[in-house]
Amino acid sequence: MTPEVRDKVRAAAEELSYAVSRNASGLVTGRTCRVAVVVPSLRPWYFASVVSGLGHALHEAGLDMLVHQVGHLEDWIHTLPLRHNSDALVAVALELTEEQCAHAADMAGPVVLVGERLPGRASVHIDDHAGTAGATRHLLNLGHARIAYIGSRTDGGMSLSSTARLNGYHEAMTEAGLEPWTVTKSPGPGCGELAVGELLSHQSPPTAVLAESDNVALGAHRALRRSGVPVPGAISLMGFDDHDVSSALDLTTVDQAPQTLGRVTGHLVADLVQGRRPSDTCVELPVQIVPRQSTAAPRKRRTSP
Amino acid sequence: MTPEVRDKVRAAAEELSYAVSRNASGLVTGRTCRVAVVVPSLRPWYFASVVSGLGHALHEAGLDMLVHQVGHLEDWIHTLPLRHNSDALVAVALELTEEQCAHAADMAGPVVLVGERLPGRASVHIDDHAGTAGATRHLLNLGHARIAYIGSRTDGGMSLSSTARLNGYHEAMTEAGLEPWTVTKSPGPGCGELAVGELLSHQSPPTAVLAESDNVALGAHRALRRSGVPVPGAISLMGFDDHDVSSALDLTTVDQAPQTLGRVTGHLVADLVQGRRPSDTCVELPVQIVPRQSTAAPRKRRTSP
DNA sequence: CTGTTAGCGCGTTCAC
DNA sequence: GTGAACGCGCTAACAG
Numbered sequence: 001m002t003p004e005v006r007d008k009v010r011a012a013a014e015e016l017s018y019a020v021s022r023n024a025s026g027l028v029t030g031r032t033c034r035v036a037v038v039v040p041s042l043r044p045w046y047f048a049s050v051v052s053g054l055g056h057a058l059h060e061a062g063l064d065m066l067v068h069q070v071g072h073l074e075d076w077i078h079t080l081p082l083r084h085n086s087d088a089l090v091a092v093a094l095e096l097t098e099e100q101c102a103h104a105a106d107m108a109g110p111v112v113l114v115g116e117r118l119p120g121r122a123s124v125h126i127d128d129h130a131g132t133a134g135a136t137r138h139l140l141n142l143g144h145a146r147i148a149y150i151g152s153r154t155d156g157g158m159s160l161s162s163t164a165r166l167n168g169y170h171e172a173m174t175e176a177g178l179e180p181w182t183v184t185k186s187p188g189p190g191c192g193e194l195a196v197g198e199l200l201s202h203q204s205p206p207t208a209v210l211a212e213s214d215n216v217a218l219g220a221h222r223a224l225r226r227s228g229v230p231v232p233g234a235i236s237l238m239g240f241d242d243h244d245v246s247s248a249l250d251l252t253t254v255d256q257a258p259q260t261l262g263r264v265t266g267h268l269v270a271d272l273v274q275g276r277r278p279s280d281t282c283v284e285l286p287v288q289i290v291p292r293q294s295t296a297a298p299r300k301r302r303t304s305p
Numbered sequence: 306m307t308p309e310v311r312d313k314v315r316a317a318a319e320e321l322s323y324a325v326s327r328n329a330s331g332l333v334t335g336r337t338c339r340v341a342v343v344v345p346s347l348r349p350w351y352f353a354s355v356v357s358g359l360g361h362a363l364h365e366a367g368l369d370m371l372v373h374q375v376g377h378l379e380d381w382i383h384t385l386p387l388r389h390n391s392d393a394l395v396a397v398a399l400e401l402t403e404e405q406c407a408h409a410a411d412m413a414g415p416v417v418l419v420g421e422r423l424p425g426r427a428s429v430h431i432d433d434h435a436g437t438a439g440a441t442r443h444l445l446n447l448g449h450a451r452i453a454y455i456g457s458r459t460d461g462g463m464s465l466s467s468t469a470r471l472n473g474y475h476e477a478m479t480e481a482g483l484e485p486w487t488v489t490k491s492p493g494p495g496c497g498e499l500a501v502g503e504l505l506s507h508q509s510p511p512t513a514v515l516a517e518s519d520n521v522a523l524g525a526h527r528a529l530r531r532s533g534v535p536v537p538g539a540i541s542l543m544g545f546d547d548h549d550v551s552s553a554l555d556l557t558t559v560d561q562a563p564q565t566l567g568r569v570t571g572h573l574v575a576d577l578v579q580g581r582r583p584s585d586t587c588v589e590l591p592v593q594i595v596p597r598q599s600t601a602a603p604r605k606r607r608t609s610p
Numbered sequence: 611c612t613g614t615t616a617g618c619g620c621g622t623t624c625a626c
Numbered sequence: 627g628t629g630a631a632c633g634c635g636c637t638a639a640c641a642g
Contacts, residue, residue, distance in 0.1 A: 017382075017388065017408065017412055018388065019386045019387060019388045019389070019390070019412070020386065020635085020636075021390060021634095021635055021636070022386055023331045023332050023337060023389055023390060024618090024634075025635080025636050026328045027326075027328050027329055027332060027618045027619065027620090027634095027636070027637090028617075028635090028636055028637045028638075029637065030618080034371075041357055042347065042353050042354075042356055042360060043353055043357045045350065045353075045549070047353075048347050048350075048353035049347075049348050051372075052346060052347035052348045055347060055372055055373070055374050056374060059373070064373075064386070065371065065372050065373075066339075066369050066372075068364070069361060079364075081324045081327055081369070082324060083322065083323065083324045083326070084324070084327075084329070085324070085326065085327050085328060085369075107322055218553050221553070222553065222555075244550060245549060245550045248526070248527065248550045248553065249553065249554075259348065326618095326619055328618095328619080329618075329620045330620050330621065331620090331634090332619080332620070332621095332633090332635065332636090333620055333621045334620085334622090334634085
């Protein structure tokens with residue numbers, strides 16, 4: 001085929017806006033150029049950010065992204081037409097068992113976990129432990145000693161991520177020779193408020209509060225505001241996520257760069273799908289403290305009269 | 306085929322976790338059971354909500370969702386492998402020309418616009434005009450007269466949605482016999498702050514501010530807080546979107562239920578794809594004022610000495 | 611290096 | 627009613 005013929009063909013293809021059918025080519029190559037992403041919901045800021053980064057990275061690699069929102073873990077794999085329909089599966093923030101992963105891998109090829117980890121499975125996640133440990137030390141360095149940790153806990157226990165965050169706080173407190181003070185409430189919009197309610201009813205409330213997530217911190221902030229407790233005047237408040245609301249509320253927090261998480265995952269998946277050997281199949285990304293105006297040195301103790 | 310054989314086949318399929326290849330079936334039927342969604346980005350709360358609702362509705366209809374994030378309008382259609390790869394196209398918040406729509410429809414089948422509208426094209430959007438008109442009346446009813454509108458404007462002009470919002474404000478003000486007062490800044494995080502800066506430098510600042518979106522209101526709120534202007538004490542502030550931050554900041558706003566927008570779009574697309582006649586191909590959804598604590602009656606004018 | 615052909619997995623049709 | 631054969635659009639392997 002001469003170059004000029006090539007050009008004519010190209011021009012014709014352009015003219016008719018021809019595009020190869022990945023449907024048909026996938027049929028013969030066995031590769032669909034599609035990656036299935038399973039996520040609890042697209043609505044929360046964190047998930048949306050991860051999937052956004054993922055989408056950009058996959059697009060760069062020439063892969064399309066199928067997004068599935070699945071609430072219940074049990075039936076998710078049955079409702080998904082996976083076999084022959086995607087080259088890989090990305091599970092965002094899903095606590096899967098090894099069996100579920102194996103089953104999924106059997107049907108959908110490589111499985112990559114985001115925000116969770118499972119021994120032997122490819123995963124991308126942040127260093128939750130270091131995040132809360134660093135956050136706790138930030139508060140310690142400001143001079144706080146009575147630092148409470150507020151978080152969510154379902155009846156079924158805590159996710160790996162939640163556990164790691166709690167442990168980071170515990171470790172930093174213990175290292176400093178201080179007693180950890182943990183309050184957990186059931187997840188949901190009222191979580192932070194309820195936790196603050198409990199803390200404020202204590203005879204000697206904390207001078208600083210570290211929340212498991214910005215969402216929890218948000219509720220806490222509202223409860224403190226409504227109770228007339230100045231932040232950071234009386235209580236310093238710190239979140240975890242760097243949610244949009246955090247900058248809105250000038251909330252000190254821990255940036256976990258979810259979009260980067262997604263982007264790194266995308267590159268990893270592309271390597272896996274396209275037969276390249278990824279340098280590392282289990283990536284842990286660092287986090288970063290973002291100091292803002294909701295944390296300050298504790299008010300001097302009023303000397304008793 | 307006897308029923309018992311059917312059952313045995315079903316059992317075997319279950320056992321081997323067999324799933325029909327939409328790839329192959331699409332090849333022969335011409336239907337891919339896939340819908341392409343094009344959205345500027347998944348990160349902003351509004352887009353994530355729309356796509357989330359869309360995903361749920363499509364899933365119910367047995368359709369998979371391909372998500373494409375595209376920033377630049379010009380090349381978006383070339384980068385997307387559309388032909389034979391999706392049954393329909395949903396464009397979220399993209400200002401398309403009729404030519405682009407026609408081209409897209411030629412390649413991807415039915416095109417549905419969300420958050421925008423184009424004569425003759427299927428679209429789902431909210432009543433922006435009624436939203437800002439209602440919001441303005443809310444402020445008028447509280448007793449405000451000097452009500453400013455702040456929004457964003459690029460060099461290229463305003464989107465239909467922005468224009469509709471501005472017009473709603475204009476109309477309500479004119480109806481009340483008051484002079485509209487509009488301040489627009491270039492979009493971005495600094496938009497609200499800059500607008501408030503301009504308003505506060507006026508010799509007689511407004512007593513109420515209506516923002517084009519919660520994002521703008523957010524910046525405005527921050528600027529007011531930093532300037533020590535009490536909200537709603539000195540200035541009432543109102544947003545538009547019912548973003549998460551709005552409830553966090555107790556901001557009065559206009560709920561536009563983006564997830565419902567997505568869900569309605571999903572049903573419409575499913576009807577179109579599956580050959581049903583949709584009842585209406587151009588849906589306008591109502592909005593609702595959400596009163597919170599950032600709006601109140603204006604402070605009594607201090608009588609001059 | 612170019613042109614031809616088989617067959618990927620499935621739905622439809624046509625013959626039985 | 628059941629079953630076989632064709633072809634959807636494409637790629638890979640092979641023959642010229």
